[in-house]
Amino acid sequence: MKTVAERARAFEAELKDAGLRVTQQRRLILKVLAEASDHPDAKAIFHRSFEHDPTLSLSTVYRTMKLLEERGAIERHAFDDGVSRYEHADQQHHDHLIDIETGQVIEFSSEEIERLQAKIAAELGYDIVRHRLELYGRRKG
Ligand SMILES: [Zn+2]
Structure with missing residues (x-):
């Protein structure tokens, strides 16, 4: 970094x-x-x-x-x-979770999600070139 x-x-x-x-x-x-x-x-x-x-x-x-x-x-x-x-743009790949109440953007990354996406794409006959994943959430009360 x-x-x-x-x-x-x-x-x-x-x-x-x-x-x-x-x-x-x-x-x-x-x-x-x-x-x-x-x-x-x-x-x-x-x-x-x-x-x-x-x-x-x-x-x-x-x-x-x-x-x-x-x-x-x-x-x-x-x-x-x-x-x-x-x-x-020089950061490690990561995805985002957006807090819909505050607008705060939280970064996360998951090996499991990456693997699953590659698996789904492969099953459909594709290599993934890039992806974007955005989760929108509300903090648990
Ligand atoms: Zn980010």
Whole structure:
């Protein structure tokens, strides 16, 4: 697993490879993004960055994140509310459980589920290339 600084540098390299100039503002966005571990949406990244640079615009955040997504550096999720949320693409595969009351996103992984999915796909004559599994739940009262 990469450190925050390593992630921020890797994001920077992606922007440079894409021919983008890494401005102070973009560097700030990349740092905030590298620090995030809660599947934030673009607005959350904007608010966290805005605290450090009030001249920042939301569209700069959107553009930066779109580019990183296109380059495979971050992964986009559209959970039930339809809002795009992002996480680092360099993590171990995992699935998500979304708390429908708080919106909290909980990560989990299960060897058993992975095996079962591979088995089902094989029975249907397929190799799995990728999958997404989202559970929506309410905390037991
Ligand atoms: Zn995740």
